[in-house]
Amino acid sequence: QVQLVESGGGLVQPGGSLRLSCVASGMSLQGYDIGWFRQAPGKEREWVSCMRGSDSSINYAESVRGRFSMSRDSANGMSLQMNSLKPEDTAVYYCTVDHYIYYGGLCAADPTARWGQGAQVTVSS
Numbered sequence: 001q002v003q004l005v006e007s008g009g010g011l012v013q014p015g016g017s018l019r020l021s022c023v024a025s026g027m028s029l030q031g032y033d034i035g036w037f038r039q040a041p042g043k044e045r046e047w048v049s050c051m052r053g054s055d056s057s058i059n060y061a062e063s064v065r066g067r068f069s070m071s072r073d074s075a076n077g078m079s080l081q082m083n084s085l086k087p088e089d090t091a092v093y094y095c096t097v098d099h100y101i102y103y104g105g106l107c108a109a110d111p112t113a114r115w116g117q118g119a120q121v122t123v124s125s
Contacts, residue, residue: 002026002114004095008079009119016123017083022095022116024076029053033101035109036070036080038091038121048093049080050107059107064089085123092118 008020020036035050049060049070058070069081078095098113109115 004097004114004116006093006095006116006119009093009121011122011124012085013125014086014123016085017081018085018121019082020080020093020095020119020121021073022078022080024097024114027097027114028075029072029078029097030075032097032099034070034072034078034095034097035101035107036093036095037107037109038089038093039118040088040091043091045094047107047109050101050109051078052102053099057102059102059105061107082121085121087123090121090123092120094118 003025006022012018032053036048037045038048039045051058067084072078095116096109096113101107101109
């Protein structure tokens, strides 16, 4: 059974850093697009960043560019380094993997794709 398991969320003060990890069991991430999305209370899920499987090109949403950095850490792992966190970054963060998530300058994931269980990130003083 394929699963994506996230870890690393938590409470952090504004300006702080967190690192989210996502490990896949039952599959390799090699050759797939991978991505991070988030959903804040009362808002729709939005894309944060994604990486194209074929050449590791990365997109970042305007709101996180320069502060967040995603990477493919191993054959079945990926991470999202979040620096200079702001209260508006507060959300549940989800990792996902699929054949196509990276599209030119944006990311889009099929709701039926494989998703992690979500990691709560709260930025508050």
